[in-house]
Amino acid sequence: MGRLEGYRTVVTGAGAGIGKAIVERYLAEGARVVGVARKDTQLQELKAMGALPLKGDVTTYETAEQAVAAAVDAWGGLDTYVANAGLWDFYKRVERQSPEELEKAFQEIFGVNLLGTLYGARAALSALRDSKGSVIATGSNACFLAGGGGALYTSSKFALRGLVMQLAKEFAPHVRVNGVAPGATDTGISGPAALGQDTRDMNADKDRMATMEEYMMLGRVSQPEDHASLYVLLASREESSYVTGAMFKSDGGLTISV
Numbered sequence: 001m002g003r004l005e006g007y008r009t010v011v012t013g014a015g016a017g018i019g020k021a022i023v024e025r026y027l028a029e030g031a032r033v034v035g036v037a038r039k040d041t042q043l044q045e046l047k048a049m050g051a052l053p054l055k056g057d058v059t060t061y062e063t064a065e066q067a068v069a070a071a072v073d074a075w076g077g078l079d080t081y082v083a084n085a086g087l088w089d090f091y092k093r094v095e096r097q098s099p100e101e102l103e104k105a106f107q108e109i110f111g112v113n114l115l116g117t118l119y120g121a122r123a124a125l126s127a128l129r130d131s132k133g134s135v136i137a138t139g140s141n142a143c144f145l146a147g148g149g150g151a152l153y154t155s156s157k158f159a160l161r162g163l164v165m166q167l168a169k170e171f172a173p174h175v176r177v178n179g180v181a182p183g184a185t186d187t188g189i190s191g192p193a194a195l196g197q198d199t200r201d202m203n204a205d206k207d208r209m210a211t212m213e214e215y216m217m218l219g220r221v222s223q224p225e226d227h228a229s230l231y232v233l234l235a236s237r238e239e240s241s242y243v244t245g246a247m248f249k250s251d252g253g254l255t256i257s258v
């Protein structure tokens with residue numbers, strides 16, 4: 001018997017990286033998953049894995065509504081909404097962005113990392129109240145310290161941590177809201193089109209990955225699967241029944257020392 005047997009879930013950013021690892025693990029634990037992704041190839045893969053694929057852009061409320069409706073229509077409710085889709089900024093310094101780029105990149109990064117989570121939580125609230133379910137957001141080491149990205153990424157993830165705490169307060173007592181904060185992870189995360197980073201993949205830069213490894217107390221950059229157990233724990237009513245408003249670090253010790 002899986003740890004999430006019968007759980008009805010939504011995972012955004014499900015087509016690659018950490019989101020795909022969450023989907024695989026949730027399915028293995030007996031959950032049913034609506035996987036939100038943007039690319040057709042990713043949607044086909046999600047279907048082949050046994051998830052219910054949904055094409056969407058998390059910066060629109062419509063996508064959040066459709067994802068919740070897909071779970072409710074297919075399985076009669078929703079137990080867990082995982083807001084995981086994210087954009088990075090490749091450490092882009094403020095002074096190297098024109099004011100116009102700053103504005104557009106702000107909208108893209110905050111649109112995905114923060115507003116996407118807020119939309120998901122808002123759209124899922126009623127169904128989660130019915131099931132006494134939970135929201136899980138993907139944070140970052142950048143929720144806690146400077147230097148995990150540039151100003152836009154770092155401020156978006158600090159804001160996300162505040163959002164998790166505030167929503168936990170507002171949605172209590174029936175809906176728990178938590179986050180997982182991964183450290184450097186071997187994925188092809190990209191950045192905003194406004195900075196020409198939408199076709200970049202972080203892990204394509206092997207030198208960057210080698211540098212990241214040097215900061216990891218545990219001696220390696222993580223794989224997406226390293227974080228998946230925490231998403232199971234936080235989804236499970238039995239295993240984390242008294243946890244809300246928490247942002248669980250899964251960062252190999254990255255944020256415990258300067």
Ligand SMILES: NC(=O)c1ccc[n+]([C@@H]2O[C@H](COP(=O)([O-])OP(=O)(O)OC[C@H]3O[C@@H](n4cnc5c(N)ncnc54)[C@H](O)[C@@H]3O)[C@@H](O)[C@H]2O)c1
Binds near residue numbers: 016019186
């Ligand atoms: N990779 C790391 O080192 C790292 C470290 C800390 C936190 N994170 C966080 O992990 C989460 C997942 O990132 P990842 O590293 O697995 O990268 P990834 O690029 O593999 O996954 C992110 C997914 O989000 C999707 N996405 C982006 N914008 C979207 C939009 N507007 N609508 C719908 N989907 C959209 C992408 O298509 C992609 O599939 C992000 O929130 C990221 O900030 C990653």
